Structure formats: structure tokens, C-alpha cells
Amino acid sequence: MRISVVIPVYNASSFLHKAVNSALLQQEVTEVILVEDGSSDDSFQICQNLAVQYPNVKVLQHQKGKNRGPAASRNLGISNAQYEFVAFLDADDFYLVNRFKTAKAVFELNSDIDGVYESIGVHDYDTMSVKMYSHIEPVAPTSLFQSLQPLGPSVWFSSNGLTVKRAIFEKCGLFDETLQASEDTHMWFKMAAKATLLPGKIDEPVAMTNQNSSSLTTNHKLVEDYFIKMLYKLFEWSLKENIDDKLKELILTTLLFNIFKKQHRNKLISFIARAISLIKIFKMNINYTFFKSQSFKRYLGSLIGYNKIISIIKI
Structure with missing residues (x-):
């Protein structure tokens, strides 16, 4: 060897x-x-x-x-x-x-x-x-x-x-x-x-x-900044490589969870940031995200749900 x-x-x-x-x-x-x-x-x-x-x-x-x-x-x-x-x-x-x-x-x-x-x-x-x-x-x-x-x-x-x-x-x-x-x-x-x-x-x-x-491993801000970017890149790679849909869904679920857990004091800003992220993911592969992914539909539904829209309007 x-x-x-x-x-x-x-x-x-x-x-x-x-x-x-x-x-x-x-x-x-x-x-x-x-x-x-x-x-x-x-x-x-x-x-x-x-x-x-x-x-x-x-x-x-x-x-x-x-x-x-x-x-x-x-x-x-x-x-x-x-x-x-x-x-x-x-x-x-x-x-x-x-x-x-x-x-x-x-x-x-x-x-x-x-x-x-x-x-x-x-x-x-x-x-x-x-x-x-x-x-x-x-x-x-x-x-x-x-x-x-x-x-x-x-x-x-x-x-x-x-x-x-x-x-x-x-x-x-x-x-x-x-x-x-x-x-x-x-x-x-x-x-x-x-x-x-x-x-x-x-x-x-x-x-x-x-x-x-x-x-570097204790530079939490740098790690956090690149963690979501890594998940975006991994999901994009999985679409191009056509790996198993179960693995794609696992990546996407983790990505969406981390996007949605980021909170801003202004609810409208949080809503806009999440909406932009969903649009970005949607455009990567419309067929998969909209027609196959349950995670995407679930997070999209949580974003545009009636109660959330009302709370945003009341800001």
C-alpha cells in the first residue's frame, strides 16, 4: 500500500x-x-x-x-x-x-x-x-x-x-x-x-x-454562513447526478429546516427571505420540487398558510 x-x-x-x-x-x-x-x-x-x-x-x-x-x-x-x-x-x-x-x-x-x-x-x-x-x-x-x-x-x-x-x-x-x-x-x-x-x-x-x-472549526459564524450554502450545493448536485429520490428528499428536508429555523425580529423580512429561498430551490428543478417533493410542498404550505399571512399583514 x-x-x-x-x-x-x-x-x-x-x-x-x-x-x-x-x-x-x-x-x-x-x-x-x-x-x-x-x-x-x-x-x-x-x-x-x-x-x-x-x-x-x-x-x-x-x-x-x-x-x-x-x-x-x-x-x-x-x-x-x-x-x-x-x-x-x-x-x-x-x-x-x-x-x-x-x-x-x-x-x-x-x-x-x-x-x-x-x-x-x-x-x-x-x-x-x-x-x-x-x-x-x-x-x-x-x-x-x-x-x-x-x-x-x-x-x-x-x-x-x-x-x-x-x-x-x-x-x-x-x-x-x-x-x-x-x-x-x-x-x-x-x-x-x-x-x-x-x-x-x-x-x-x-x-x-x-x-x-x-x-476554523470553532469559527461558528463562518461555519453557519457556509452550512446552508453547502446544502444548496449538495441538493443541486443530487439533481444533476440523479441519485435516489429518497436521498434528494433527505437533503432538501434538511436544507428547508435550516432555512426556516432562521428567524428575524421583523416577520416580514423572515417571510421574504424564506420565499426567496423557496423560489431559488423551485427553479433548480421544477418537476422534482413541485411534483415529487413532499418536504417542499409542506414548507411552501407553512409559508403561505392563512394564519401566517394574517400575522404578517398585522405587522
């Missing part, structure tokens, strides 16, 4: 050495691809130094050294990966010993699968605590899509705990570069719908993520 590890790098100078060394210590790792994403610190220089020190470390940058975000950085790394398997690692995180031991065994027993997802842990620098970060219950590959959070209740995993065959991206496409957050969740759903993923080590972490009050 030969693995290309893709590490997007943005302002991670304090963590880079540990991340890269943790990858190089894994016997299955054949190359480490550092994609420097226009950092304002000395991350690029550290990347160059690591490439000089280790011949199997490669450094890439976007055109003109621009900052393009995690999706574009992972895509650049994937496009330059030379080996059959691809894994990911955030630059401020690290792998644990025997990171790929279980994944390798799962691939050997199931040669036709596309990927293995495993648990990771989190180290919180603010509280100096360590805990499990992933939430994984064993599910069949055919049930993974509807089990994945936030659409389902049973499974949540991170890029640090995923190992896939490079060919999976021919089935699912690359990461959506218009998403600056939730781009990984968007990809996991595409993989669950179009490929075959199995769980690996789920009772103990195979990698650790570092988290503090300024990290």
Missing part, C-alpha cells in the same frame, strides 16, 4: 514539522504533498526546508502564490498525487502511530471498496483536554449517506481519518472550491452516494486535531 498524503498549509508554521514528521513515520506513506496556500507567516519557507530535508516531500503553491482555501488546496494536491491511495492531514494536526494499519487491512479484505473512514481525537489548547472528535457507528455502505451527520444521526468523520483510492475522485469529482467551509462535508456526502466506504478503526483515534478558540 502506497499513500500520497495531501497537507493544505495556511499560517501553520508552529505545527508543520510535527504534522509532516507524523506522516513520514507511517510506513505506508510514500509521498507528502504540502500545498502552501498563500500564508502570511513563514510557512512557505518551512515547507521548502522540509522538501530539502526529505526527498519524498513535495511543495506546491497556487498560481502567483494566492490564497485559494482548503478545497482548492486539496484539489491541487490530489491532481499531483502519484500513488494509488490518498489521505489528508491538516497542517496543524498530526497522525498517531500505525495511522494506516487498520485501513490497510480493510482494503486488503475488500479490494473493491473506494475508501475507509476512521475516528480521530481532538486536543483543545484552550482547556488542555483530549477527547474523541469523530462519531462513528458501524453502518453498511448503502446506508452511509442517510447516516452521515448532519443529515443523519450515526456517523461523522474528518478528513484526517479518511483514506481513499485516488480513483474515487473520478466517480465523485473534486472538492467544491466555492465553499470555504463545509467543503469536506459536501465531499463526504458525494462519496457516500457514488462510492463504497467502510469503517476502519472507530473505537480509538488514528489522528489528532488541534483546536483553539481561533481555529
Whole structure:
């Protein structure tokens, strides 16, 4: 088993050495691809130094050294990966010993699968605590899509705990570069719908993520801003890919729920915002939304219901 590890790098100078060394210590790792994403610190220089020190470390940058975000950085790394398997690692995180031991065994027993997802842990620098970060219950590959959070209740995993065959991206496409957050969740759903993923080590972490009050995963405003956008994009993708209507309905139900739970102090503004969202969804695929989707009809009915119209008029 030969693995290309893709590490997007943005302002991670304090963590880079540990991340890269943790990858190089894994016997299955054949190359480490550092994609420097226009950092304002000395991350690029550290990347160059690591490439000089280790011949199997490669450094890439976007055109003109621009900052393009995690999706574009992972895509650049994937496009330059030379080996059959691809894994990911955030630059401020690290792998644990025997990171790929279980994944390798799962691939050997199931040669036709596309990927293995495993648990990771989190180290919180603010509280100096360590805990499990992933939430994984064993599910069949055919049930993974509807089990994945936030659409389902049973499974949540991170890029640090995923190992896939490079060919999976021919089935699912690359990461959506218009998403600056939730781009990984968007990809996991595409993989669950179009490929075959199995769980690996789920009772103990195979990698650790570092988290503090300024990290992206704790930037709640950014996450919230892009979460609904991710659901829009996922629903749009599901229509184009013609996946099972039950899965489309699950996406749409979650999207509509999140649209309607957003409240504005002015009821008229809330009404207009929801109406605009429904029109946008309706125009994506009139045949599905109006004639097939029960969720769309239900939320449309709740929006234009008599009592709601009266309450809006009385503002």
C-alpha cells in the first residue's frame, strides 16, 4: 500500500514539522504533498526546508502564490498525487502511530471498496483536554449517506481519518472550491452516494486535531454562513447526478429546516427571505420540487398558510 498524503498549509508554521514528521513515520506513506496556500507567516519557507530535508516531500503553491482555501488546496494536491491511495492531514494536526494499519487491512479484505473512514481525537489548547472528535457507528455502505451527520444521526468523520483510492475522485469529482467551509462535508456526502466506504478503526483515534478558540472549526459564524450554502450545493448536485429520490428528499428536508429555523425580529423580512429561498430551490428543478417533493410542498404550505399571512399583514 502506497499513500500520497495531501497537507493544505495556511499560517501553520508552529505545527508543520510535527504534522509532516507524523506522516513520514507511517510506513505506508510514500509521498507528502504540502500545498502552501498563500500564508502570511513563514510557512512557505518551512515547507521548502522540509522538501530539502526529505526527498519524498513535495511543495506546491497556487498560481502567483494566492490564497485559494482548503478545497482548492486539496484539489491541487490530489491532481499531483502519484500513488494509488490518498489521505489528508491538516497542517496543524498530526497522525498517531500505525495511522494506516487498520485501513490497510480493510482494503486488503475488500479490494473493491473506494475508501475507509476512521475516528480521530481532538486536543483543545484552550482547556488542555483530549477527547474523541469523530462519531462513528458501524453502518453498511448503502446506508452511509442517510447516516452521515448532519443529515443523519450515526456517523461523522474528518478528513484526517479518511483514506481513499485516488480513483474515487473520478466517480465523485473534486472538492467544491466555492465553499470555504463545509467543503469536506459536501465531499463526504458525494462519496457516500457514488462510492463504497467502510469503517476502519472507530473505537480509538488514528489522528489528532488541534483546536483553539481561533481555529476554523470553532469559527461558528463562518461555519453557519457556509452550512446552508453547502446544502444548496449538495441538493443541486443530487439533481444533476440523479441519485435516489429518497436521498434528494433527505437533503432538501434538511436544507428547508435550516432555512426556516432562521428567524428575524421583523416577520416580514423572515417571510421574504424564506420565499426567496423557496423560489431559488423551485427553479433548480421544477418537476422534482413541485411534483415529487413532499418536504417542499409542506414548507411552501407553512409559508403561505392563512394564519401566517394574517400575522404578517398585522405587522
